[in-house]
Amino acid sequence: MANRLLFILLLFLVADVYFYQAIAMLTQISLIRVLYWFPDVLLITGITLAISARRLGRSAQNMMSWLITGMLLAFVPKLFASPILLAEDVFRLFRGFPPRNIYISEATVAVAGIIFLIFLFGLTRGKHFYRIRRETLYFPDLPEAFDGFTITQLSDIHSGSLRDRKGVKKGIELANAQNSDLLLFTGDLVNNMASEMDPWISDFAKLKAPYGKYAVLGNHDYGDYIRWTSSLAKHENLRRLKEIHAELGFNLLLNQSVTLRKQGQSIALIGVENWGKGGFHQYGDLEKALKGVADDSFKILLSHDPSHWDEVTVDHNQHIHLTLAGHTHGLQFGIELFGFKWSPIQYFYRQWAGLYTKDGRYLYVNRGFGYHGLNGRVGVWPEITVLTLKRNEGTIATA
Incomplete structure (x- = not known):
């Protein structure tokens, strides 16, 4: 790298x-x-x-x-x-x-x-030039009760970089306006410190979905990129960050799973802590998260870094139907026009933005809600993802 x-x-x-x-x-x-x-x-x-x-x-x-x-x-x-x-x-x-x-x-x-x-x-x-990106995913073994089930995915809020309250509220209102059944957040709530989120709690707590709001941690959430006065201070920061997730109404999945039920049928929602390659920490434990999840369950996995899908998930012995990730931001710079997609980040990550598939397993990489590093976005705009699950023998369709 x-x-x-x-x-x-x-x-x-x-x-x-x-x-x-x-x-x-x-x-x-x-x-x-x-x-x-x-x-x-x-x-x-x-x-x-x-x-x-x-x-x-x-x-x-x-x-x-x-x-x-x-x-x-x-x-x-x-x-x-x-x-x-x-x-x-x-x-x-x-x-x-x-x-x-x-x-x-x-x-x-x-x-x-x-x-x-x-x-x-x-x-x-461009920091708040939010784009709604819709995908319809078809699965032959999706439980019938979940046919047409909708998911809004957000990722990489990076509250420590946010400054424009009006712009942020616009993004939150757009997310709520999708009226999805479920809201999922795939990590990096902050840049480094839990206190970065304090001014924004009341705004992001307004996110809503009838089947709940679930989240996982991203690499920035652990406070690994700044020097702490003590290990206790770093530990306390992470404890406070987990507490903030609860204040936002997010159910934080830490190498664990939950069951979502509808009309007597169910799907498994799984969340792992951050796991990345190329020097990133590997806190995630997919085996632990899958404990108690039946092999024949329909599974959705939240995993912040898309390299986890490439290195672990896609070849796992349990079939994980859909993985949701973020992390790359699409580098916040690139070209996406008329189906053409390019960013320098593609030379670092094989899966960096949008939908990918291999052996009947799907990965969606969200381009991120916020920004970090680059103080803005050029060509790769902030994203609110809306996924619709359909029961069908067909292939993926893009709305």
Whole structure:
């Protein structure tokens, strides 16, 4: 993973150097040319300092968040506009490399400016540009009483990053407006500390569903990413976070299962603690969570990190029909248009957003309600998922 991050940083820097050729073509003013590199120096210095101090507390993490945002604003528009210069160079190659065309340089800068404005929207309005994503899933062994049963899934609230109460309330109202039978939350209620949720308890407690609200913990909920004064303080933080789940009306599933009943029939709802690969803690215990669950039960699993599905769940001897996850946020940056889907996060996670299937087992990865790291979202918008379960011999249909 570190090598991939280094590659992305090098790609940004190469694009920055390449884009500078358009600036140099358009101006001969030395001050402008020097000022072009000023943001780079500030960002690289700031990121170096933040990385060295990132485990010291929330202030260092907040600084890193703003630096990541600044880096994307500074580099990504140049990265996407630079292919125009590259195309020009292909033609220049066969013409003996004459001077650059000023109009092509102007077009390159204009494209970068448009992309910059799109990013600016994402970093302001995009934080609460909620999208309702609907999927209808078909299962031949779904109990008849649950035919048409609806689930609203939320994930990754990250309350420590939230600032706009009006925007957050809009998302909560949208979730309630779906009138789903069941509401499921797949982890990361906070960034690090339970106290981050205190200002938002009354708002999120308004979430409702007739068959209940259930949740699991995400990797950020354990407080593993900041330095605590003592192990007791860290333990108390987690205890308080579990208490907050109860205040929100969430039934927290900690490597355990519950039975949901309707008209004399039932399905099993299973929740594991966070389990991730690539250095993430593996608190989750699927075997423990499945104790007492009959092999022939229809099973829905809540597991924060989608790598758990890939590494453990999909090949488990018990057939788990549907797994719900979050965690990736779709990196809060990417392109999703007309069925096309791309984000740099796909080079780290095979399952990173939306619906996946293997051997009759399904995984849905929610893109997240909140945001963390990047102070906004660009192209991969915050999500409220609505799943409809249907009893049928057919295949998956997307609404």
